[in-house]
Amino acid sequence: MHAVELHIKQALTGIYPESEIKGFTKIIFTEVFHFNMLDYYMGKDINLSANEAEQLDEILARLQKNEPIQYILGYTEFYGMTFCVTPAVLIPRPETAELVSLIIKENVDCSAKILDIGAGSGCIAISLAKNLPQAKVSSWDVSDEALKVARENNEKLGVSVTFSKVDVLGYKPFGEKFNVIVSNPPYITNAEKADMENNVLDWEPSLALFVPDEDPLLFYRKIAELGLDMLTPGGKIYFEINQAFGKEMADLLLSLGYCDAKIIKDLSGRDRIVKALR
Numbered sequence: 001m002h003a004v005e006l007h008i009k010q011a012l013t014g015i016y017p018e019s020e021i022k023g024f025t026k027i028i029f030t031e032v033f034h035f036n037m038l039d040y041y042m043g044k045d046i047n048l049s050a051n052e053a054e055q056l057d058e059i060l061a062r063l064q065k066n067e068p069i070q071y072i073l074g075y076t077e078f079y080g081m082t083f084c085v086t087p088a089v090l091i092p093r094p095e096t097a098e099l100v101s102l103i104i105k106e107n108v109d110c111s112a113k114i115l116d117i118g119a120g121s122g123c124i125a126i127s128l129a130k131n132l133p134q135a136k137v138s139s140w141d142v143s144d145e146a147l148k149v150a151r152e153n154n155e156k157l158g159v160s161v162t163f164s165k166v167d168v169l170g171y172k173p174f175g176e177k178f179n180v181i182v183s184n185p186p187y188i189t190n191a192e193k194a195d196m197e198n199n200v201l202d203w204e205p206s207l208a209l210f211v212p213d214e215d216p217l218l219f220y221r222k223i224a225e226l227g228l229d230m231l232t233p234g235g236k237i238y239f240e241i242n243q244a245f246g247k248e249m250a251d252l253l254l255s256l257g258y259c260d261a262k263i264i265k266d267l268s269g270r271d272r273i274v275k276a277l278r
């Protein structure tokens with residue numbers, strides 16, 4: 001084993017499983033120190049300068065505190081693009097890419113007006129804007145820090161999503177209409193915290209994650225009610241959902257007067273998306 005690889009292993013053993021340590025090692029070698037992948041797999045040794053050795057120890061100290069590697073690197077991949085991420089934004093998840101894929105597939109031919117509620121890094125809105133070039137995409141978030149990251153990504157990735165500071169829970173519609181509304185809002189109940197990993201609980205923004213136990217559908221209900229005013233007739237609403245509430249979500253949309261509500265499973269077979277027509 002490389003001396004550096006051994007050093008990483010010793011620093012992280014007992015905190016992470018071996019497979020995850022191997023993943024971090026590969027990222028550190030190839031993405032941080034730009035070591036050639038082939039050389040890495042061939043077992044060639046890696047020589048670090050004094051500065052690089054110091055940088056490695058800083059990274060290991062952060063990993064020892066359970067900080068997600070994406071925040072340490074400052075970026076992550078989503079939908080074939082590199083998004084800046086900071087602890088002010090949720091790290092985009094693969095399930096969310098499935099939501100983006102579905103919306104692109106179902107709206108490919110139209111110059112839709114799309115509203116994304118809860119921008120975070122901007123991953124949904126920016127991926128839609130990039131892949132539906134005729135669409136006009138807007139996105140809201142209540143967090144100034146998240147909006148700063150989303151706007152930076154918007155500029156860096158060369159799209160023109162309009163990001164605005166809006167508290168959706170207090171929003172009163174004023175007549176603006178959209179063809180598509182999408183949201184991946186906070187949806188984890190406090191009761192579910194016990195099952196969550198420390199790297200999420202200690203590092204990702206609570207504002208992006210949690211809803212009160214007594215009202216887990218708080219954001220969905222408010223956004224679906226807004227949709228009644230803000231969607232054009234036949235307009236579409238798409239939500240990423242808590243797997244525990246698929247049926248409740250479909251029932252909620254039908255009770256509000258939406259039609260054709262469908263629950264869609266993610267690649268792991270869990271209820272993950274609900275969509276309906278206005």
Ligand SMILES: C[S@@+](CC[C@H](N)C(=O)[O-])C[C@H]1O[C@@H](n2cnc3c(N)ncnc32)[C@H](O)[C@@H]1O
Nearest residue numbers: 092118119120141142143167168184185186208
């Ligand atoms: C689950 S994260 C989703 C982020 C991003 N869309 C994604 O899929 O990775 C939810 C986002 O909703 C935002 N949010 C929380 N409360 C809000 C509110 N009252 N109004 C608008 N946005 C809110 C959070 O700041 C967070 O960025």
